[in-house]
Amino acid sequence: MAFLMPGDSCDLHVGLLAEMDHSIQTITPASVATIDREAMDAIRDTHRGVAKAMYSAQLIDEGAMRAWITSMGRRASIERVAHLMCELYLRARNIGLVSEPSLALPLSQLLLADALGMTPVHLNRVLKELRIAGAMSLQRGSLLITDPEKLVQIAGFDENYLHRRLRRAS
Amino acid sequence: MAFLMPGDSCDLHVGLLAEMDHSIQTITPASVATIDREAMDAIRDTHRGVAKAMYSAQLIDEGAMRAWITSMGRRASIERVAHLMCELYLRARNIGLVSEPSLALPLSQLLLADALGMTPVHLNRVLKELRIAGAMSLQRGSLLITDPEKLVQIAGFDENYLHRRLRRAS
DNA sequence: CGTCACGTTGAACATTCTCAACCCGAGTGG
DNA sequence: CCACTCGGGTTGAGAATGTTCAACGTGACG
Structure with a gap:
């Protein structure tokens, strides 16, 4: 449903849900950075600007998914x-x-x-x-x-x- | 890409983006409540609990979209x-x-x-x-x-x- | 009574899948 | 060094799935 490239982030907020409903895989050797839940919570709570930016990023991802759906439904x-x-x-x-x-x-x-x-x-x-x-x-x-x-x-x-x-x- | 039912909300955060990348339509007569951008900003900034809940809601929506993609791609x-x-x-x-x-x-x-x-x-x-x-x-x-x-x-x-x-x- | 949107059907066709075979290059063990 | 295997990639043929176009039905509404 998506391909990530160097520098892309994913699932910044999964910490909020009880379980993942999807998975992620590396298809090449890769360096992966993780941010633990507490840190994310703290950022969200204390840095409103960053929180806002992350909201936006989320929305853009959603847009990409909508585009993907269109692609599947309407394109040969x-x-x-x-x-x-x-x-x-x-x-x-x-x-x-x-x-x-x-x-x-x-x-x-x-x-x-x-x-x-x-x-x-x-x-x-x-x-x-x-x-x-x-x-x-x-x-x-x-x-x-x-x-x-x-x-x-x-x-x-x-x-x-x-x-x-x-x-x-x- | 989605059907909304009474009580469902949508696009709570579009205020963050410069323009919509999609549209919404009523298909029956409906009462629609809107929340203006300032109010949403204020809620996000001052009510961390609510902000968190809205994040979660967003994630759940995303999950639904992923399911939709799967449906399009893999189901007859x-x-x-x-x-x-x-x-x-x-x-x-x-x-x-x-x-x-x-x-x-x-x-x-x-x-x-x-x-x-x-x-x-x-x-x-x-x-x-x-x-x-x-x-x-x-x-x-x-x-x-x-x-x-x-x-x-x-x-x-x-x-x-x-x-x-x-x-x-x- | 005409119109209009929606639903239904048939027939021909295009797209995509399935199954099965074969090719090739990279590793692996003898 | 060679035969083997294995994971891709490629191809053909036949079948299933979905589309297109065109026609007709049917109920609501002016």
């Missing part, structure tokens, strides 16, 4: 794939993770297919289709966008949806 | 329909809204199909299938569950997923 599989690739590419670029011309994406087709709600076999064919169309190719853990415009057009990607802005402090 | 359409009906039924019952033996569900097939990510035509056929199977029937805005067990079984419904609990105050 090839659009879904293209869209996710656009998103991952932009996010990676925003944190300086793209080593032009390609981006390291250590995702097995199995994983991707699952995330996108389709069969590995079908994903494979879709990737092939995108490759043949000359839009992008994903091979040996590396994403190469050969024709950005075409990819964006297939995906119906709107760059703006990643940039949810905050209301200026009143 | 008949399962999706059955699952949503189970959920709506239980939620309605929890707030005393079920007038046995049936539940008023003022949802057009158009609306439902859109929410479930399928064609109105196909939804219609799925509903017919469920009716013929004797599990439930949805007609003239009223949901009648004729064989709860069968419906639950078709849906693969786990009653527990609605009852996310909070961590007891430490």
Whole structure:
């Protein structure tokens, strides 16, 4: 339902619930920082500004999930794939993770297919289709966008949806 | 992506963002209460307990959205329909809204199909299938569950997923 | 009585899945 | 060094699932 990249945080507030309703996995070696419950409680209670910022972050995450739902419900599989690739590419670029011309994406087709709600076999064919169309190719853990415009057009990607802005402090 | 019932709240915190990334509609006449931004800010800042509770509510909503994503990605359409009906039924019952033996569900097939990510035509056929199977029937805005067990079984419904609990105050 | 929104149905088609096979490169034990 | 295995990736063929388009029914409402 989501892919995290270096610097992303997740589940900052699970401490409030009795149990997790989902799980998180690393798919590469990773350094993971944790914040214990007491610390989070303290931050929330004593730093109103930070608390507010965390609320906002939460809302933005929710927006991303809504986008994901739309993707699943309304987009054909090839659009879904293209869209996710656009998103991952932009996010990676925003944190300086793209080593032009390609981006390291250590995702097995199995994983991707699952995330996108389709069969590995079908994903494979879709990737092939995108490759043949000359839009992008994903091979040996590396994403190469050969024709950005075409990819964006297939995906119906709107760059703006990643940039949810905050209301200026009143 | 969600259906609200009497007493449900939504978007308590949109005040934090510069713009909405989604919309809300009434599908029946409804009384809607609004809380203005200043009041919400004040509550968040001065009532830590309430703020915490609202965080939790937010997390629970998020869980619901995750469930929705799972539904879209992994369930066949008949399962999706059955699952949503189970959920709506239980939620309605929890707030005393079920007038046995049936539940008023003022949802057009158009609306439902859109929410479930399928064609109105196909939804219609799925509903017919469920009716013929004797599990439930949805007609003239009223949901009648004729064989709860069968419906639950078709849906693969786990009653527990609605009852996310909070961590007891430490 | 006409209109309009919604529901229902059929038939052809497109999309996606299933199952099964095969390929390949990286590790592993003999 | 070689055969083996194993986790991906790729491909084909047939079947299931879902869509499209177009028609018709039906009740509410002016």
